Amino acid sequence: MLTDKVRNAVKKLKPYVPGKSKEEIARSYGVDPKHIIKLGSNENPWGASPKIKDEIIKELDKLHQYPEPINPKLMEELSKFLNVGEENIIVGGDGADEVIDVIFKTFVDRGDEVVIPIPTFTQYRVSASIYDAKIVWARYDKENEFKLDVDSVLNNISNRTKVVFLCSPNNPTGNIIDNKDIEKIIKETDALVVVDHAYIEYSQRKYDWTEKAPKFDNVIVLRTFSKVFGLAGMRVGYGVANEEIINYLMRVKPIFSLTRLSQVCAITALRDRDFFEKCVKEGIKSREMLYNGLKKFKDIKVYPSEANYLLVELKTMKSREFCEELLKRGVIVRDCSSFDGLGDNYVRISIGTFEEIKRFLNILKEIIS
Amino acid sequence: MLTDKVRNAVKKLKPYVPGKSKEEIARSYGVDPKHIIKLGSNENPWGASPKIKDEIIKELDKLHQYPEPINPKLMEELSKFLNVGEENIIVGGDGADEVIDVIFKTFVDRGDEVVIPIPTFTQYRVSASIYDAKIVWARYDKENEFKLDVDSVLNNISNRTKVVFLCSPNNPTGNIIDNKDIEKIIKETDALVVVDHAYIEYSQRKYDWTEKAPKFDNVIVLRTFSKVFGLAGMRVGYGVANEEIINYLMRVKPIFSLTRLSQVCAITALRDRDFFEKCVKEGIKSREMLYNGLKKFKDIKVYPSEANYLLVELKTMKSREFCEELLKRGVIVRDCSSFDGLGDNYVRISIGTFEEIKRFLNILKEIIS
Numbered sequence: 168m169l170t171d172k173v174r175n176a177v178k179k180l181k182p183y184v185p186g187k188s189k190e191e192i193a194r195s196y197g198v199d200p201k202h203i204i205k206l207g208s209n210e211n212p213w214g215a216s217p218k219i220k221d222e223i224i225k226e227l228d229k230l231h232q233y234p235e236p237i238n239p240k241l242m243e244e245l246s247k248f249l250n251v252g253e254e255n256i257i258v259g260g261d262g263a264d265e266v267i268d269v270i271f272k273t274f275v276d277r278g279d280e281v282v283i284p285i286p287t288f289t290q291y292r293v294s295a296s297i298y299d300a301k302i303v304w305a306r307y308d309k310e311n312e313f314k315l316d317v318d319s320v321l322n323n324i325s326n327r328t329k330v331v332f333l334c335s336p337n338n339p340t341g342n343i344i345d346n347k348d349i350e351k352i353i354k355e356t357d358a359l360v361v362v363d364h365a366y367i368e369y370s371q372r373k374y375d376w377t378e379k380a381p382k383f384d385n386v387i388v389l390r391t392f393s394k395v396f397g398l399a400g401m402r403v404g405y406g407v408a409n410e411e412i413i414n415y416l417m418r419v420k421p422i423f424s425l426t427r428l429s430q431v432c433a434i435t436a437l438r439d440r441d442f443f444e445k446c447v448k449e450g451i452k453s454r455e456m457l458y459n460g461l462k463k464f465k466d467i468k469v470y471p472s473e474a475n476y477l478l479v480e481l482k483t484m485k486s487r488e489f490c491e492e493l494l495k496r497g498v499i500v501r502d503c504s505s506f507d508g509l510g511d512n513y514v515r516i517s518i519g520t521f522e523e524i525k526r527f528l529n530i531l532k533e534i535i536s
Numbered sequence: 537m538l539t540d541k542v543r544n545a546v547k548k549l550k551p552y553v554p555g556k557s558k559e560e561i562a563r564s565y566g567v568d569p570k571h572i573i574k575l576g577s578n579e580n581p582w583g584a585s586p587k588i589k590d591e592i593i594k595e596l597d598k599l600h601q602y603p604e605p606i607n608p609k610l611m612e613e614l615s616k617f618l619n620v621g622e623e624n625i626i627v628g629g630d631g632a633d634e635v636i637d638v639i640f641k642t643f644v645d646r647g648d649e650v651v652i653p654i655p656t657f658t659q660y661r662v663s664a665s666i667y668d669a670k671i672v673w674a675r676y677d678k679e680n681e682f683k684l685d686v687d688s689v690l691n692n693i694s695n696r697t698k699v700v701f702l703c704s705p706n707n708p709t710g711n712i713i714d715n716k717d718i719e720k721i722i723k724e725t726d727a728l729v730v731v732d733h734a735y736i737e738y739s740q741r742k743y744d745w746t747e748k749a750p751k752f753d754n755v756i757v758l759r760t761f762s763k764v765f766g767l768a769g770m771r772v773g774y775g776v777a778n779e780e781i782i783n784y785l786m787r788v789k790p791i792f793s794l795t796r797l798s799q800v801c802a803i804t805a806l807r808d809r810d811f812f813e814k815c816v817k818e819g820i821k822s823r824e825m826l827y828n829g830l831k832k833f834k835d836i837k838v839y840p841s842e843a844n845y846l847l848v849e850l851k852t853m854k855s856r857e858f859c860e861e862l863l864k865r866g867v868i869v870r871d872c873s874s875f876d877g878l879g880d881n882y883v884r885i886s887i888g889t890f891e892e893i894k895r896f897l898n899i900l901k902e903i904i905s
Contacts, residue, residue, distance in 0.1 A: 214600045230584045231766035261793040397600035400796035418549045424630040427769035
């Protein structure tokens with residue numbers, strides 16, 4: 168029996184049920200896909216740099232050639248953008264998810280411990296389960312606007328702890344982790360501290376650890392092109408750390424995973440700094456518009472956010488029912504009941520264009536007070 | 537010390553040294569990149585379907601959206617192309633390399649055994665080392681035109697064997713594994729037998745196991761868009777197996793790893809059957825031209841091949857020196873000394889356009905008799 172050959176860790180995993188696409192939602196709910204408002208995946212509603220088109224066309228006669236494992240132009244542009252050395256950067260071909268996988272491959276043997284404060288980005292738990300790590304939960308404090316409970320992290324670190332995952336701004340809660348708290352954790356452990364900065368562009372510069380990371384010997388910052396750069400569909404993420412860490416990670420990183428066109432997209436996005444700045448600025452404006460609009464509903468509690476989404480607590484409805492009512496009206500938001508450590512009455516709402524936010528807030532009146 | 541936290545398996549790995557790109561070769565050897573003949577990576581010299589351009593342009597306004605985890609159009613086209621059910625297919629976002637990684641994630645715990653006959657595709661060994669599997673070597677028989685030594689496989693299978701890797705046509709030797717040999721191995725073990733068909737389109741139809749694979753409970757066929765479909769730069773590969781195997785693999789497969797534009801490329805390539813047929817036909821013609829040309833050199837032994845490359849044994853030169861002399865003249869071929877189980881006098885040469893093959897054969901006269 169082949170089933171006897173499957174790893175026990177895999178037998179315990181739940182089969183994956185993919186989220187629904189715009190097209191599927193349109194079919195199921197009889198809505199025109201063009202009218203669907205997608206506020207569920209923290210994407211950049213203004214899309215990617217318009218300069219990408221010309222650059223992609225130039226690359227099309229090379230699609231039959233393997234991608235360059237390390238694209239020198241991409242490394243140069245990233246190094247300039249981040250103000251760190253090229254030797255401090257590892258670029259992943261499946262967004263930051265690949266870098267997370269590579270971190271597990273490099274550091275985590277079966278039974279090793281990883282510390283994950285929750286609620287947070289689900290991928291840490293998913294990867295830990297696949298690699299059969301022992302997950303030690305810590306917490307973001309619900310009673311204190313989801314501020315990281317630093318002691319819950321420190322008290323759970325042991326000799327077997329290999330990795331600590333800190334998400335800042337945290338997904339789905341939106342809040343930042345204080346610099347002094349991150350520093351305390353880094354200094355009190357020799358485990359690798361992952362500071363996930365997927366949304367850092369939407370927050371204040373002083374919270375950005377990217378430039379500092381290479382100065383420590385146990386920190387890696389994760390970043391991505393999937394958010395403000397508007398390239399979630401092209402799967403480019405990266406990590407920044409000191410050279411020794413990067414060299415270990417490079418030993419196990421898939422060699423060719425970043426496609427030729429993904430490389431072109433990332434390089435062009437980095438070079439179009441005007442579009443980037445515009446998306447940051449309008450993104451923050453959209454977040455404020457959404458925040459102020461949601462504040463007016465008495466049955467909703469909105470949490471402040473430094474990211475491109477807002478966490479919302481529903482005082483009178485379950486999240487499942489709330490999302491279903493929105494889907495019927497062509498709006499996709501994220502039901503947070505699948506996040507470990509959150510209840511069944513939380514929803515995450517991404518920024519949209521100003522037009523989309525206005526339409527969404529009007530639709531919302533039909534559902535909740 | 538962070539180094540103490542790195543897995544022992546990773547400490548033993550050699551750091552990865554990426555191959556040189558056309559651009560780098562051009563700089564190092566002072567050759568115009570346009571004149572370089574690339575016969576080193578088994579790519580399709582006629583590129584990808586020309587219909588891809590229009591389809592890619594249509595997709596550009598969606599780059600900011602996450603890819604569909606399972607693209608229904610791609611599944612439908614693949615199912616038609618292969619004559620197997622959609623439930624029998626898993627598509628990877630880093631070519632077949634991702635499917636290999638997913639096979640290890642699903643089946644192989646540290647210390648489990650994998651059987652690898654050599655010389656063969658290096659990725660099996662690389663993945664096995666990362667997952668800390670015990671590699672049990674079997675062999676393709678050098679004295680017998682690299683025919684698979686079936687007993688060397690069967691005698692090395694134990695209770696702890698999780699996976700057996702069979703590459704057919706085998707890379708880099710080019711020969712097919714007989715149907716009866718594959719069947720014997722499948723029936724005599726309950727380990728998963730991986731039949732890697734990356735190059736199957738260039739061989740005879742009767743050797744294709746794709747349609748048969750779902751009928752067994754311990755076989756997966758690997759295939760790719762990187763070869764005859766001319767999409768190595770876009771990283772699309774897939775596996776075909778019975779539904780139970782696919783379902784286990786799907787539990788650990790990275791969800792979003794196939795980019796939006798890779799999906800568009802693969803769908804369009806499958807729909808342009810004329811271009812596909814042309815590339816198969818001309819590819820085989822190019823292989824014959826190359827074979828006949830190489831035959832004329834008395835200091836070269838050429839092995840017959842069912843793939844888009846030829847293995848060559850150099851009777852009077854080391855492969856390193858041979859490749860270096862070709863690089864100086866703007867030709868990239870593959871030095872096989874890094875393949876386990878081959879000596880230092882083997883080279884793999886890929887098909888090219890007819891023009892490229894002619895130029896290559898002329899250049900070759902300057903180097904060897």
